[in-house]
Amino acid sequence: MRKFLKIAGLVLGAVVLLLIIGATVINIKGVPTYEAKEPVFIVDSDSMRLERGQKLVSMICADCHMGKDSRILEGGNMDDAGSAFGKIYIANLTHPTTGVPSYTDGQLAYLLRTGVKRTGEYAPPWMPKFPGMADEDMRDIIAFLRSDHPWLTPSDKHVPPSEPSLLVKVLCNFVFKPYPYPEAEIKKPVIADKIAYGAYIANDVYQCYSCHSADFTTNDEFNPEKSEGFYGGGTPMADLDGNPIKSANITFHETGIAHYSEADFIKAVKWGSRPNGEPISAPMSKFSGLDDEEVAAIYAYLKTLPKIDHKIK
Ligand code: HEC
Ligand code: HEC
CATH class of the missing domain: 1.10.760 (Cytochrome Bc1 Complex; Chain D, domain 2)
Structure with a gap:
């Protein structure tokens, strides 16, 4: 037994030493660098x-x-x-x-x-x-x-x-690695294709899921819909005074926004007010620059997602 403890102690010591060496190397090496690339991307202006x-x-x-x-x-x-x-x-x-x-x-x-x-x-x-x-x-x-x-x-x-x-x-x-640069043009869905357009602006442009899923550390920027608790809320954040606040569940479950009409949703997202008139707190910003049609597209898209049972407050 004593011999076993001695060996176990030596192994543990070696592991701790390796971890310390590893941490020191990474601390000195810092955030990695990659090959800098310059794809052809032509920007005109009007x-x-x-x-x-x-x-x-x-x-x-x-x-x-x-x-x-x-x-x-x-x-x-x-x-x-x-x-x-x-x-x-x-x-x-x-x-x-x-x-x-x-x-x-x-x-x-x-x-x-x-x-x-x-x-x-x-x-x-x-x-x-x-x-x-x-x-x-x-x-x-x-x-x-x-x-x-x-x-x-x-x-x-x-x-x-x-x-x-x-x-x-x-x-x-x-964990975090650069994303691959797309090989072909990424096309923007047309607004008439409501759900596809809503998904695109909510996930790829304004990244609503990034705050509205379970946690920043389990989000997937490359495949947003693979983020844990996608749109079910609960990400811990801070309001303007530094007080803790959790993001809202914006799936259409009754613990989320099942009670929202499309008009309620437009008012909330553009002007920061809940259906009962209560203000929506920072860090949720007012997306006042969005057209009603765009917010309606996000609403239509969220309606297609699984309803998550997650009471936030
Ligand atoms: C959540 C906060 C946040 C948002 C939103 C954001 N950025 Fe940044 N950005 C940062 C931070 C922080 C850095 C510094 C990065 C670092 O520490 O290396 C940065 C760095 C940069 C850099 C400099 C890279 C360099 O060479 O050092 C550019 C350019 C940039 N951002 C452009 C943008 C553009 C364009 C947008 C909108 C499409 C945007 N950022 C949105 C926080 C943000
Ligand atoms: C920077 C983080 C952040 C981003 C990005 C964000 N939100 Fe929010 N949102 C929040 C937080 C935090 C709350 C809860 C505020 C509160 O409890 O008062 C919230 C609340 C809401 C509510 C109110 C829900 C309720 O319970 O009544 C809606 C609707 C909403 N967000 C929609 C959106 C949409 C749509 C987008 C993208 C266009 C978006 N949010 C982007 C942080 C964010």
């Missing part, structure tokens, strides 16, 4: 593109990248992220040598879809990826980011690089 691009950027990117006081997309601290992830700094998109002007259109499309920056560095999970976004929407976004709109006034504000924690470094080495 007033319709810029208008649509502004709408997409205002509802997707501005939440994080907009300077609170400056109203310029110059980034800064991400103050609502837990310290378990390290120190997160949001990139200054307008910076002449490190922001959007330092990227070609192909490099930007590559970053937004795969997560690999023009330098080959991998953008950690706090920068979302859009592997299923249609070419047309991607062009609208890039065209707008290159426009002379006031939000894009060049700013030389220096934003330091993020300092990911060991946990994030380990996850980026073993």
